[in-house]
Structure formats: structure tokens, C-alpha cells
Amino acid sequence: METTADPRRLGLLAEYDNPADLVRGAASMRERGYRRLDAFTPYEVPGLAETLGVARTRLPLVTLVAAAVGGTLAYLIQWWTNAVAYPIPVGGRPLHAAPAFVPITFETAILFAGVATFLGVLVLSRLTRLWAPIDEIDGFERASVDRYWLAVDRRDPSFDPERTARELEDTGPLRVVGPPSRPSLGIVRCLPPLILVMLPFLAGCDVAGPEPNFSLERMIHQPRYDAWEASAVFADGKAMRDPPAGSVHAGSVLGPPALVEGRTDGRWVEQVVPEVDAALLRRGRDRFEIYCAPCHGIDGEAATSVAQSMSLRTPPPLVDGDARTLPPGRVFHVATYGYGLMPAYGHQLSIGDRWAVAAWVEVLRLRFGVPLESLPPALYERARRELEARDEEEDRPALPEPAVGRQRQGLEREVER
């Protein structure tokens, strides 16, 4: 658009000390047939733009188009990356999850529109031009403070240096001035700062040494060792170093290894280390049912809905199968550090609690798959009596050996005692 600040366009200027005079002056010049008028004011004087015949700006169109472009782009990126290029099924939601794409689509539309609007103002108003010939007029700087300037374009068909000056004087300004005579240096002035800004980028070049390096893959090929890499520096030929002998891991609990680690000399402890009494078992049962039972089940059989959902690596039953034979030291160790998908509970369960849990696991195991003969004699007799009595009642053949699971009730009562 027109910029009267342009030296080729700068005709005559009139300075007023209040907006009303300026509007009147502009109106009278307009009446005289001037069409290329502009004004410089400290704020937007209401009604001035209409008087000068300033056209409505095209800015809203810029904003609208930018918003449409931004929104479309954002939606397409989300759709293409998540539904086409790299599908990630998550939370059972569809790959092309339109409702979930709304926030980013919206934000990006606003981002594009906002930036475009700002740049639009800058570009349309030719801002960032820090100096213009008009600035050389003495006193023009008060256009941003308390003076109101009216400018007539030199190329206005009605423009005539003398007549226009007279007509401007008639509108009652403080003074009328012509353009200063000083050429614009234009782009030449911008080059030094531009070069200055670019200079730091040279720091990224590696061409100074004896062997200039023009590779663009320097981020990938870096002069350093990766894990497990061989190295000629050390005697053992490894790049990785062992910690010094006697190092203790930060945060480790010190104590007899049997008690705090569940093993001695690399072997799992076969017995629960603290003394087993009713209080310990009660504690163990309580902790077990809070921390372990959600996956391994109240009875340790791992028949839980959590276990069903973890179909690839189910939590094993603790009373059956491979895990049944794990010694208490191993159970304690797993409770401390976790195993596979199972998280570590060292933080939430104290050492005593973990041993109590290990003891309770022992108890749970007693309820399953214990041969009848291995019971203490008194208990054996009673169990046999009761079971046989029930089988007769139900009219079934004598017990098969070993009687897995059948002893449950009686044994449980015994243990509770």
C-alpha cells in the first residue's frame, strides 16, 4: 500500500497540535480533490481514516486462510502419522481418533492465524524499516507523542508544490514543511547486522584443523566408546570399567546378607530368617493380601483377573508349578527387587515385612500338594478320618494319593491355630 514515508512520495507535510484541527485539515484537503493523503498521529484519531478514505485492510482474509491451512495441516499430520505411517493402538481407541485430534488441530489453526496476522501487519505496513527520509524532518518525532501530521503524496494528481503549500497553510497548521533531501541507503544498511547475526553459525564448521571434516554425519559418528565396546586403553581390553573393589551401592541396606538379601555365599536361604511366630504370620498374611494378592491371588493360585489380563506373561501361582519350589530367600529377594514385570516392593515393605510375606507364602504352600503321609502323625490320623468320613457320605471311592487340595479346610484350621 501507500507509504508516504517513501522519499519518492514525500510531498508536503503540515503539523497540527490537536486532532480536531488535523481532521478538519484532512477534510478540507479531501474536498479540494486530494486523494493521496496520509496522517501521522500519536493514536488512532476516531473518524480520521474515513476522512482520509483509507480502504479496509485485507488482513482478515490472511488470518482466515492461515487458520484453514494450519488446521488442515495439523489434522493431516496427526492422521497420517498415527493411523497410516506408524499405527499405535492405544487404550482401545481407533487409530484414526478424530475427537482426540481436535485439540492440536485447533491450536495449530490459531498458531498459524496468529503468526500470519502479526506478519501481515508487519508486511502490509512495511514495518521493520527503522529509518525513513521522513524521520529527518525536525520535530517529526513528536508525531508519536503530541503532534498530528498530515502528509500529501507528491504523486497526487492535484499536487503542486506551491499551491498545495498554500492550501495546507489555509487549514491552520502550526507549520508546513517539505521533504528533507537525503537519500535512502536501503538494503546496504541492513547487511552488516545481518552478517553479524550469521557469523556464529560458522562455529558449527569443522574445517580449521589439519584434516578438514565435511561430513554431515558427525552427530552419528562421534569419537566415544559405546557400552561393551573393546578398548586398547585398558589391560582387560574392555571400555567399561568395574567399580573399585569394596564399592557399596548408594542406598543399599547393610546387614547380614542372609537377612537383607536372602542369600549367603550365592545360595538362597532355605529358611525364613527372622523367628516365625503367629504375629509374623499374621503380619505376613496382611501384607501378602495387600501387596501380592492382586496378582498372585489370596490363595497364591494366581487365579485373579489381573493375571487373566496379563496373557503374555502371567504372574505365576506361588503354590504350584515352578515357583512352588523357590526357597524363602528367593521369595524375599523377588519381593525386594521385583522379577520380570513384577515391580520391586523394597520401598513399600520393610525387611521384616518381606520376610513375613515369604513366611506366609510358605504357609500357603502347605495348603497344596502336601502328601498326606508327610503330616505329623496326629494330624495325619485326623485328616484321614475326616476325609474318609466325607467320601463315604458322598459315596465315592477311597482317596487317591496324593490327595491334592482335599486337606484344605482342616489344614487351614490347623494353621490358624
Added chain:
Amino acid sequence: MSVAEAPVLHGRPGDLEVTDQVLAPLWAGSRAWAALLGLSAAGVGLLVVAITYTVVTGIGVWGNNIPVGWAYGIINFVWWIGLGHAGTFISAVLLLLEQSWRNSINRLAEAMTLFAVVNAGLYPLLHLGRPWFFYWLIPYPSTMELWPQFKSALPWDIAAISTYGLVSFLFWYLGLLPDLAAARDRAPDLRRARFYGVCALGWRGSSRDWSRLRVGYGLLAGLATPLVISVHSVVSFDFAITQVPGWHSTIFPPYFVVGAIFSGFALVLILVIPIRRVYRIENLITERHLDAMGKVLLVTGSIMLYAYVVETFVAWYSGNLYERFIFLVRRPFGPYASAYWAMWILNAFAPQLLWIRSVRRRPLPLFLLSVAILVGMWLERFVLIVTSLDRDFLPSSWDLYAPTWVDWSLLAGTLGLFSFLFLLFLRLVPIVPIYEIKRLRHELELGHAG
């Protein structure tokens, strides 16, 4: 009856007078200012220490644990981003609503927004654990052909907050141009004239530029209005898209937005009340402004009351065991009950004092109330985040939460950073839009605006 309102502008100062009054702090600092800046710089130092320690060691130095994996990082993030909302609200929404009282405080409030967003952005960045990989959240063609997962709230946050920060800055800067030009033209020496000259981008105030500025500013206001609403809605999605009791609530988006504006206006008042006194601009920021902001606090505070009541009632109405546990047992009677009740008192009940006009118009009560609200809104986020997490569905993952010294240092440090930036702003930028005041005076003389 509010027909006989207090004026938005005392007296009819001349153009030059207003310009020099507002520009005066730019040319001469004071010892008090320098002392405050030094104090804030100490806060920034603390922040640098805390951040360095966090980044070097890992976020294990925070009090976060499993299950309370969010804690301070997110509490402070939500708090800061909420504080920012008032700036945009004052500038954009009130511009669209043709509220002339916004003109004196919008610059200040927008600057506050920018600095709050800077602080807010720090937290999720640090919470990533490896902040130097933050760009993984932005879709770019990486050699591993991996893309962000757009069904997660984290990329939404990135989009919302970066857009918010940038658009707020552009909006603020565009409105700043004519005043920077005035500073350029009134600068006492060449050095400062050059500084403001570069910042003003060559603004000369041609009538075409003015009309473009008005339209562009209006467009940015139109964009910022839905933006400001969307940003805190997206923040609320971080919680509400989950299935966590106490988080999954459909009222969250509007309730978060209102809470944000509520706390943001409190912060504006905390800043404006001393500033108008110290800078002697009580003629530009009048009782009318305090009254209007007090009313905004009253409206938003009442909406908070509404949201708290509805949330609690619907938790009961749902018949859902877990919702009832969170809202009716854990929050009011659990270990964090004091924070919960403080939140009710400070956010929902205390603002009801603003029905009284003398509370709205007097600086001291307004100031104290604003501080209370700021604390209350921080507590609200604490209650929301910690009490919903510390009791998970499985008792096996229950744990309490306690912050560490690093958490506190980060909070204190961001407060320091905020005041540091804000003090710089006070010294470098005209804090009241000079041209808007001149225009307002012009219109008052013509009898357009009341």
C-alpha cells in the same frame, strides 16, 4: 445501583503529560527497584541450582513417587499457566466486550501472562526427565521414523502452551509498537533511542498503519479468546481423559478455565495495587478498575463455588464407590483434609466478601483477598493431584506424598524468576498503554465513552 460509576480516568491530562508520566520510570530507576531486582535474582539463582541439580541427578530428587507421580511438577505447572490466563482475558475478551476499563491494565496483565507461561513451561519440560529430548514431542521426520502419539495429552499440551506463549507474545508486542515508538522519540540519549528504535520496528503512526494495527489487534484478540479457553481446557484434559476418580469429570474444561481466570485476576490485583501506588498512576488505574476486577473475582469465585458443589454432589449422585471415596472421604477427612478445607474457604467462600462494595473498592482488602485466592488455587491443584493419586485402586500401590527441598526451591525459584522478569518489564516497557489512554481521553472529551 452502578449507574454512577467511578471514572476510568481522573482528570484530562494532556498528550505530552501522559506520555512523560508513563515513560518516566524508563529513564530513571530507583534504589528500591534495584533492591527488589537483587532479591529476585537470588530467587533465580535458587531456581538455577534446583534445575541443575534436577537435570544432573534426575527427577528422583523430587518428592514424586509411585503412585503420586505428578505432584509438584504438575501442580506448579497448572498454577502458573492458570495465572497467565487473566492477561489474555483482560486484553482479548474485554476488548471484544468493549470494556473501556481494560485499557489501563492490559499491558501489565499481558506481560504477567508471558512470564507466567515461561514459568509454567519449565515444569513439564523438567518433568520429562530428559528435557533435552523435548523435541521428541513435536512431529518431525526422525531417522527412527517414530512419531508422537497424538491420543495422549502430552502432545496437546505442547501444542497448546507453545501456541499460547507465542500468540500472547505477538499480541502483546503488536499493542506495544506505538508506545515503543513514543519511547524512541522521547529517549534522553542516543543509546536508548536506538534500543527503542529497533524494538519499535520503525512505527511511525501513519493512519493506514493505525487502521491495520486496530484490525490486526482485534483479530489477534478474536484468536486469543478461544485460545485462552482452549489452553486450560487442554490442561484439564491431562486429568479428565483418565479414569482416575476425582479426575475424570466432564465439568473440568470450563471449571479449569474459570479457575485460571480467577487466580489470574488475583495476581493482576496483587501486582496492580502496589504498582499504581509506587508509580503514582492512581489517576490512570482508578478505583473503577479495582472495582471491576473485584467483580470479575466475585463472578469467577462464584463459579468455583458452583463447580465444587456440583462435583461433590455428582460424586455422591453417581453411586460410584470410588468417586464417593475421593470426594466424601479421602479429600475432606484424609491426611490432606486441611488443604481441602482451605481450598473451599479461600476459593469459594472468601470471594463472597466481594458482594460488599467497600471491599471491592479498597486496595488493602482486595490485596489480602487476592493473596488468599492465589494460595487457595495452589492448594486446589495440590488437593486435586495428590489426593486422587495417593490412593490407587489397588492398596498395594498406596503411598503418601511429601515434597523435598528441590520441589520447594523450584516453586520459590519460579516466583523469583517471575518477579525478576516483571521488574525488568517495569523498567523497560511503558506499563500503561499510552496511546490507549490518549485515545480514551480524546473520546471522553467527545463524550463517546463513559
Added chain:
Amino acid sequence: MSAFPRQGPAARLEFAAPRRVRRAAAAAALLGWTALLFGWSLDPERAFFAYLGAFVYGITLALGALALVMMAHAAGAKWFVVVRRLAESVAATLPLFVLLFVPLLFGLEQLYPWVPPLDGLEGHARHAVEEKQAYLNVPFFVARGFGYLLVWSVLAAALWAWSVRQDETPESAPLARAVAWSGPGLLVFAFTATLAAIDWVMSLDPGWYSTVFGVYFMVGGMVGALGLLLVAARGLERAGPLAGALAAPHYHALGRLLLVFVALWAYVAYAQGFLIWIAGLPHEIGWYLTRLDGGWGLVALTLVAGHFALPFALLLSRSFKRSGRRLAVLGVWMLAVHYLDVFWLILPALARPEARAHWLDAPALAAVLGTATLVGLWRLTGHAVLPLHDPRLPQALGYESE
């Protein structure tokens, strides 16, 4: 500044309902009630659902108008003074709804599954109902219903009385009272309207709950009320009483308000739908699954397009907002889609596959709206269509928007 004659012939401002309109309303009401009664004898369940839809539709319009009046008072909006009397007369129909509520009481068992016996309920829904019987029981429901209606009626009647009294005195005391009560009134309104939304609409599916539902209900009502206000304002401008008082800036302001509420409605609807969709909890998503299934899905899509996209796009245009004629057409459209919205909320609860539009919906609507129109016209008759001694009236008449 407009040169509207403030002391001019008040007779021109006095409202007299055109006989044609009055007769049409009376005929609609009469036919509606008769047909509804007849339909009730054939299919009582469907008749009650049709009536509930019409009742909720009618009352949301009146509540929306009440809220708009109070909001305008509280915010000190000057331009709204020009259409305030119209909004007040819509709100003043609220006492009628105390009567209109009574027929619903005979259909509670057909309408609400939580009314004992709980035979139809099982699983989650039954459990939920058992958990909240302290709230969802017939006596409390009825008492609450009358309670809300009483509160609203008092608010609306008081605002009307103060406004009319202001016409007769040059002092602004009555207006001051209206302004002073509007703030607390809004707070009371928000709580009661939310509970009413829960009682009357949400509890149709007693297992379902959503915290933002009350807001959705209120905002929907305001969209409808603005539509009605646009139609009424344009009608009165053309018919005479408001000619010269209403100009493009007023329509602009009304259009802008409608734009805000349309966007707000979409925002709340998205918040609710999106959060429930993405969490996918079984006891929440069912409500949407019913309402997105088959024909209901089409209704939902129409709502997205017609209740949001179309009006939003149109209202972005400055020239559209400044044209009374176009806004009035849009007003009719908003009234229609608001009914569709209410219909979509309520009717899917009728657990029958053929739950779709039924001939009974029309007479139910005619009965409620016809009666309400008669009451509204009767209220307005003999009063000025503008609040005469409102000190802000000259400013309101001369209002200019950007």
C-alpha cells in the same frame, strides 16, 4: 446518537397483541391439549415422553430468557435494555410452568426407571439407583420440582414487577433493586437449574452422570432464548412498536451474543462427549452409544452441523450480524435445533426401538408453547415494549458497536 423521541407518544410503544397472533396461539393450545389427551388414552407412555420433551423445551426457553435478563443487569450491558422487556416477558411465563409441571406427576412411573418398582433395572443401573434412593424418590422429586419452579417464578415475577414499576417513576429505585438482585439471583438460578437438569433429564437414565450436564442444559436454553428474542425483536420492529428503536448495532450485539453461546454450547458438548468417549467407562459411554445409534446418530450429526457449525460460520460475518432479517431467520432455525437437542436428550431414554418422532410430539409442543405464548402476550399487553425510564435507555438506543 439516535434521535429517538423519549418523551414521544407512549401509545406507540404500548404493546397490544395482534388478534391474529392471539388467536393462533389459543387455537394451537386448544388443539394441542385435546390431541394430547386423546393420544394419552392410546399410548400413555409415549404421550408422557412427548409432553416431557415439550415441557423441558418450553421451560429452557423461559429460563434462558431469565438468565439473560439477570446477566445483562449484572454486567451492566447497555444495549440489552432495548430488548430487555421482551426477554422479561418470556421469563414471566415461568409461573405458568408450575401448572404445566402437574401433568408430569401422573407419568413419573412411565418416564423414570428409578420410580419403584425397579423391575426394569439390573446390574449397574439397579445398584446405582439403590445407592441414591435418598435423592431419587418420588416425594422428594416432586417437592424439589415445585421448589425450583417457585424460586424461578418469584425471580421472574420480581424482575417483571420492578421493570414495569420503573416505567411509572423517573427515579431509578426499582431498577436498582433489579440490578442488586440479579447477581445473587444468577447464583441461585445456576444451582436450581443444574438440579432440575439432573432431576428431569439426567435421571431418565439413572445410572448415568456427568458433572457438566447442568451447564449444557443452561447454555442450550440461552441459545434457544436468544433465537426467540431475535424473532420477537424483528417481529416487533416490523410490526411497529420497536421500529426506529432497533438498529443494526443492536442486532450486531445480539448476534455476537448468540455467537458466544453457540460456541459455548459446542464447547460444553465437546467437553462432555469427548471426555466420556476417550475414557470409555461402561457406565458412562452407554448414554452416548444409545444416542449415536442408527437414526439418533443422524440427529447428533444434525446437531453438530445445525446447532454449531452453520450458525457459527454465519455469525462470524459482520454483515450477517447486522441484518435483522437474516438474524430472525437464524433465530427460527435456532429454536428448531434447540428442540432437536432437547428431543435427542430425552427420547432415546424411551427404551423402545421405535423411539423416534411420533405424531404426539407436535400436539405436546403446540399445547405447551401455545399456552406459554398466551401468557407471555397477556403479560406484555398494556405495557411499553421498552423499559421507559431506564436511565440507560438513551445510551442503549444510541448504541454503536465496532
